[in-house]
Amino acid sequence: xxxxxxxxxxxxxxxxxxxxxxxxxxxxxxxxxxxxxxxxxxxxxxxxxxxxxxxxxxxxxxxxxxxxxxxxxxx
Amino acid sequence: xxxxxxxxxxxxxxxxxxxxxxxxxxxxxxxxxxxxxxxxxxxxxxxxxxxxxxxxxxxxxxxxxxxxxxxxxxxxxxxxxxxxxxxxxxxxxxxxxxxxxxxxxxxxxxxxxxxxxxxxxxxxxxxxxxxxxxxxxxxxxxxxxxxxxxxxxxxxxxxxxxxxxxxxxxxxxxxxxxxxxxxxxxxxxxxxxxxxxxxxxxxxxxxxxx
Numbered sequence: 001x002x003x004x005x006x007x008x009x010x011x012x013x014x015x016x017x018x019x020x021x022x023x024x025x026x027x028x029x030x031x032x033x034x035x036x037x038x039x040x041x042x043x044x045x046x047x048x049x050x051x052x053x054x055x056x057x058x059x060x061x062x063x064x065x066x067x068x069x070x071x072x073x074x075x
Numbered sequence: 076x077x078x079x080x081x082x083x084x085x086x087x088x089x090x091x092x093x094x095x096x097x098x099x100x101x102x103x104x105x106x107x108x109x110x111x112x113x114x115x116x117x118x119x120x121x122x123x124x125x126x127x128x129x130x131x132x133x134x135x136x137x138x139x140x141x142x143x144x145x146x147x148x149x150x151x152x153x154x155x156x157x158x159x160x161x162x163x164x165x166x167x168x169x170x171x172x173x174x175x176x177x178x179x180x181x182x183x184x185x186x187x188x189x190x191x192x193x194x195x196x197x198x199x200x201x202x203x204x205x206x207x208x209x210x211x212x213x214x215x216x217x218x219x220x221x222x223x224x225x226x227x228x229x230x231x232x233x234x235x236x237x238x239x240x241x242x243x244x245x246x247x248x249x250x251x252x253x254x255x256x257x258x259x260x261x262x263x264x265x266x267x268x269x270x271x272x273x274x275x276x277x278x279x280x281x282x283x284x285x
Contacts, residue, residue, distance in 0.1 A: 003148075003149040004149035006149075007142075007145040007146055007149050008146070011142050011145075011195035011198070012191070012194055014199075051190075051194065053187070054187035054188075054190045054191050055191070057179070057183060057184055057187035058184060058187050058191065060184075061150075061177065061179050061184040062149070062150045062176070065150065
């Protein structure tokens with residue numbers, strides 16, 4: 001799941017080497033933290049969060065396949 | 076981006092080897108000659124081989140394919156893709172087993188994926204491509220379903236003389252409904268509400284009610 005977030009983020013940003021993904025396994029859900037260069041924030045959030053929403057939708061689909069609840073946080 | 080450097084007696088020999096290594100044809104390659112071959116004294120001393128760098132040319136189709144392949148791998152899916160490039164439109168159809176996960180509820184995941192592919196394909200490009208993503212002909216089937224639904228509900232609005240409110244749909248799906256009912260004389264359509272909950276209302280025209 002982290003791999004998926006990483007693939008998506010790296011394809012969108014200008015500085016792929018600054019992409020960091022970290023997964024925290026909670027009891028009820030997994031939280032995936034996504035860090036990108038500050039200049040790239042807009043590239044993963046988008047106007048009115050449109051890009052972030054698309055990333056979450058795709059990751060949620062992948063998580064459902066594995067019967068997990070996953071939250072993607074851009075930090 | 077895949078690239079190799081090759082040395083050979085002649086430039087064309089080096090290029091040929093590089094193409095073979097990359098497994099691509101000449102039309103998909105971008106070639107840089109790094110060193111021209113020179114023949115030394117008596118053909119022995121100071122001979123220099125040709126050196127080339129061959130890169131796989133970045134086309135929108137290739138960018139889309141690479142991106143999607145990485146996504147499938149990360150999602151543990153095996154899928155095939157057919158990509159057509161035509162007049163600024165990139166049509167991608169994905170085929171395989173168990174790909175319902177890529178479609179999601181009412182194509183929600185498919186729309187999200189299509190948007191992300193489009194962003195990645197057009198990143199830092201002067202020429203922008205419109206990306207149409209489909210999984211196993213889902214969009215075509217969905218379009219037919221929506222057209223049938225539109226006609227059925229238009230009939231209901233007409234008969235009951237009342238507004239019929241549809242469930243929320245994406246802009247693309249709403250366009251299909253509007254277009255289907257556009258030419259009808261006794262009903263008209265409009266949308267209400269904010270994205271992503273915007274929905275269509277089919278309304279009987281006044282004279283039809285009288």
